[in-house]
Amino acid sequence: MLNASLNELSAALAQKKISSAELTQLFLDRTSRLNGALNAFITVDAEKSLAQALAADERIAKGDAKPLTGIPVAHKDIFVTKGWRTTCGSKMLSNFVSPYDAHVIERFNAAGAVILGKTNMDEFAMGSSSETSFYGPVKNPWGPAYVPGGSSGGSTAAIAARMAPAATGTDTGGSIRQPAALSGVSGLKPTYGLVSRYGMIAFASSLDQGGPIAKSAEDLALLLNVMAGFDERDSTSVERAAEDYRRELDRPLAGLRVGVPKEHFGGGLAAEVGKAIEAALAQLEKLGAKRVPVNLPSSGLSVPAYYVIAPAEASSNLSRFDGVRYGHRAKEYRDLADMYFRTRAEGFGAEVRRRILIGTYVLSHGYYDAYYLKAQKIRRLIADDFVAAFKQCDLIVGPTAPTVAFKIGAKAADPVQMYLNDIYTIPANLAGLPAMSIPCGFGKDDLPVGLHIVGNYFSEARMLNLAHQYQKATDWHQREPGGIRP
């Protein structure tokens, strides 16, 4: 059951081979056994999960089940969840029990899925290693000395360690895809606007996008069917007819034009990662895809532009944390201003404070044109690169991250080195394009490598098609970390 696909779990539930309560208990037991070592979950509440599982069992008995009814799903602790503590990995929200559900949570509840718990993450999703959490770093199931990537590292570690069959994440600059790559699981960031941001605690609103994390592309398609959809409470939610993201899974890849950007195979790429990606490209060619060289000449500027735009938006979004309406408030203060200063100094960790300071600076009087406006122009150049590339190819494929997982603490003191982890993932966020990562091999110390797939706007079904066909021909996505077997 721990290795079963979502379809298999759904069938087992429908055939009464297992109840949702039993299935939920199975994953809760595994979580309580492994979480001490991996720290993938911030909050687990067995009583709440089992109550939902019993309700799902009733629904199944009544013949009212949908594909995800009774299946436990772990949610990144950035999605506010009614009655559950929702911390966003921060001390600032350590006492925040949400009075309402995020749209994504509503969707999973309506589908009859069970909330398995809230997963650990970089504080306010700011990080690429899941080390900046107030609740301690997440450990990579493939090697506890290594980071799982971030910011959705709790969700990807939970999937890798088989503590959950499915999970949610969010991706502002790579926060679903980079940890999926480093943890050896599959993760998808949809086209901007496809999944509602309502109740998803805001980091950089023009970039933030929620998406699914699972063991396979087939599972991702099923999860995206539940997560995607118009929501009038998100002003940038896209109004589109509902799609079945599974519809192209079985299409042959013959004739598919796979674009390979030479800029993503340059100096910073570890040789072992490049080797695994080359092997994956050869496999795709064997499946009938046609390899097309493409150029993304401005993609090298994505990290600099991102570190203006994302902190600028964050400095505005995070101004709401002032110790007045919710969250942490400093115990002692002289006056109102002092209360703000102390509350925010105490409630935010070092990386969050640093990004707020960057954002405040680039938006301040006299610097706006030199930084913010300039970054917005670079953003246009990066988006235009993709417009040109997608005239020559259907999907773009390359490495998700330049290296395999690094050691916990290795980059914590050097923000610039940490930021460069997202060099291949950030361009899709800036352009608003869908992108995903799937396992495609191993590098040094048997650590996983991720294959990055970028599609044109709303081409999720085609991306999942490529990923599924690749996963039918290979078994990288079925490998599980050896050290954590029960």
Add this chain to the structure above:
Amino acid sequence: MPLSLDEVRRIAQLARIGVSDAEARTVLVQLNDIFELIGRMQKVDTEGVEPMSHGQDLKLRLRDDAVTERDQREGFQSLAPQVEQGLYLVPKVIE
């Protein structure tokens, strides 16, 4: 152009984040590293490029001017550090 310690203090003031002198010195070094990275943008000619503020060309939606939220004041205020008679309390601002 590197930032100065005074600028770090001024930014922190604008952001309403308290920083000690020792922290300001650490942050100064890190911010200067980050702005060196960001500075790579300046080498690119972007004359005439239309700034892009968003990944999608969306129009803002309009809706009927109707009440869509229900009253949840009690639930929301139960999360606040300090409330009294339905009001959020902050330290005295006017003498």
